[in-house]
Amino acid sequence: MxxxxxxxxxxxxxxxxxxxxxxxxxxxxxxxxxxxxxxxxxxxxxxxxxxxxxxxxxxxxxxxxxxxxxxxxxxxxxxxxxAVQPYQRLLKGYIERMESSINNIKQLVDAPETELPTAALERLDALEGFYHTAIESTRVALEKTGGNHA
Amino acid sequence: MxxxxxxxxxxxxxxxxxxxxxxxxxxxxxxxxxxxxxxxxxxxxxxxxxxxxxxxxxxxxxxxxxxxxxxxxxxxxxxxxxAVQPYQRLLKGYIERMESSINNIKQLVDAPETELPTAALERLDALEGFYHTAIESTRVALEKTGGNHA
DNA sequence: TTATTCGTTCAGTGTGTACTGAACGCTGTA
DNA sequence: TACAGCGTTCAGTACACACTGAACGAATAA
CATH class of the missing domain: 1.10.10.10 (Winged helix-like DNA-binding domain superfamily/Winged helix DNA-binding domain)
Incomplete structure (x- = not known):
């Protein structure tokens, strides 16, 4: 080989x-x-x-x-x-998946029938915050590689 | 449900x-x-x-x-x-996988028995550059989420 | 010692899916 | 019209792997 x-x-x-x-x-x-x-x-x-x-x-x-x-x-x-910018779409895919995770968290937190204890809300908030910063830095990478026109 | x-x-x-x-x-x-x-x-x-x-x-x-x-x-x-910082390790895993991809590229480029045309080298270089910026911004995300002590 | 309660390991099963190859529809040619 | 070459679709298979449950070793209790 x-x-x-x-x-x-x-x-x-x-x-x-x-x-x-x-x-x-x-x-x-x-x-x-x-x-x-x-x-x-x-x-x-x-x-x-x-x-x-x-x-x-x-x-x-x-x-x-x-x-x-x-x-x-x-x-x-x-x-x-x-493609001209072959890899940007991959990053966008990552972002979409993380946004989907954020939506999943929000659905749970905003659900009217569930009363979650404060500690649970804090953990969910920490998880959501993690996704936010991960998305943000992925966006930065997108711009650096020239895929900022979308 | x-x-x-x-x-x-x-x-x-x-x-x-x-x-x-x-x-x-x-x-x-x-x-x-x-x-x-x-x-x-x-x-x-x-x-x-x-x-x-x-x-x-x-x-x-x-x-x-x-x-x-x-x-x-x-x-x-x-x-x-x-864990205290439950999500940082995931980011580190991403970084490791991207570094592994970079190594794969380098192995090909540095292989003594293969003479790749210039265009191929350029495409490989672009791919490697993409991984570098992706790694860099993942490191930034790591720091922002407090996992910069590794 | 024997019995009990852990967590781990491993063979067996079920399931999802990547991949193949044949059948199909479509488009242009004769 | 019929024919040929193209890409797509789909049934069948082969395989990988998540998951289970039983067997196992280790550690504690009696």
């Missing part, structure tokens, strides 16, 4: 740790190394994956903002390239 | 999305709401989970720095409480 294969496999591992399919990590690594654009069929063939997986995972990477699809004039195939 | 159950279940969902067992999220939510300390058996009984799961997941939450274990004098049972 050469260093490129190892890189691709590690990206697959990291994707898996993030709760994403391994193949999506391999596709991303493939684009980082080899650039692009690549056609749908090239992705499936060069990575040795089924066209079904290629379809599912290119759509996933599109939804994450990592890949972009476009049509070459005169060609019926789909082509893919790395 | 009342609002407390919903809160617990949502924490379980978020844990699952983070690649953790659902039960670990339920235990954490249980401590956030009800405080502590609770004995090992109380955790298993009150959450209706097996002692095996209680053992595995309390250890996981200990490793994450969310729970702390201690022995009450005169009691043979293990007791658990929320």
């Amino acid at each position: 050469d260093s490129i294969e190892r890189f691709i496999e590690q990206m697959a591992n990291h994707a898996e740790a993030d709760g994403l399919p391994r193949i999506s990590g391999r596709i991303m690594a493939y684009f980082v190394i080899n650039g692009g654009p690549f056609s749908f069929s090239e992705i499936a063939d060069n990575l040795g994956i089924s066209r079904g997986s290629a379809s599912t995972n290119t759509r996933l990477l599109r939804d994450l903002g990592i890949l972009e699809r476009y049509q070459k004039p005169g060609s019926r195939q789909d082509y893919y390239v790395l | 009342d609002s407390i159950e919903r809160f617990i279940e949502q924490m379980a969902n978020h844990a699952e999305a983070d690649g953790l067992p659902r039960i670990s999220g339920r235990i954490m939510a249980y401590f956030v709401i009800n405080g502590g300390p609770f004995s090992f058996s109380e955790i298993a009984d009150n959450l209706g989970i097996s002692r095996g799961s209680a053992s595995t997941n309390t250890r996981l939450l200990r490793d994450l720095g969310i729970l702390e274990r201690y022995q009450k004098p005169g009691s043979r049972q293990d007791y658990y409480v929320l």
Whole structure:
């Protein structure tokens, strides 16, 4: 296994740790190394994956903002390239998940039928505060990497 | 399902999305709401989970720095409480994973047997730069939440 | 010693899901 | 029209893993 294969496999591992399919990590690594654009069929063939997986995972990477699809004039195939700011969307995803956690806390605190003791409210407040600062610094990272136009 | 159950279940969902067992999220939510300390058996009984799961997941939450274990004098049972800074360790975990990604990139770039084209090196450099700024802002969040003593 | 009560470990089970490959619909070509 | 090439969808599988419950070792009590 050469260093490129190892890189691709590690990206697959990291994707898996993030709760994403391994193949999506391999596709991303493939684009980082080899650039692009690549056609749908090239992705499936060069990575040795089924066209079904290629379809599912290119759509996933599109939804994450990592890949972009476009049509070459005169060609019926789909082509893919790395997005201009491929990683910002990931940060936005983190922010959304943390905001979802905050909403979960607020729903509990604001629920009319529950009377929580003061200590519980304090712990919930501490948790919410943690999410707020985490979101804030993620926003800072977003701006630094140039994704502040959203 | 009342609002407390919903809160617990949502924490379980978020844990699952983070690649953790659902039960670990339920235990954490249980401590956030009800405080502590609770004995090992109380955790298993009150959450209706097996002692095996209680053992595995309390250890996981200990490793994450969310729970702390201690022995009450005169009691043979293990007791658990929320750690003083329960969430910092999570951020440290994120940082470690991103550092691992950086190392993966460096291994590829520094590999003597691979001659990567300039464009590939640029893309790898951009990815590494992204991780660096993400790590940096996570460190800022760590400091703001009071976990800067490590 | 034996009995009891802890927490841990591990084999077994169930479940969710990544992945494949075939069938399908769509679009452009002949 | 029929045909070919494209991407998507979906049933089937294979596998990973969360969870259970029983067996186990350790520590205390009798």
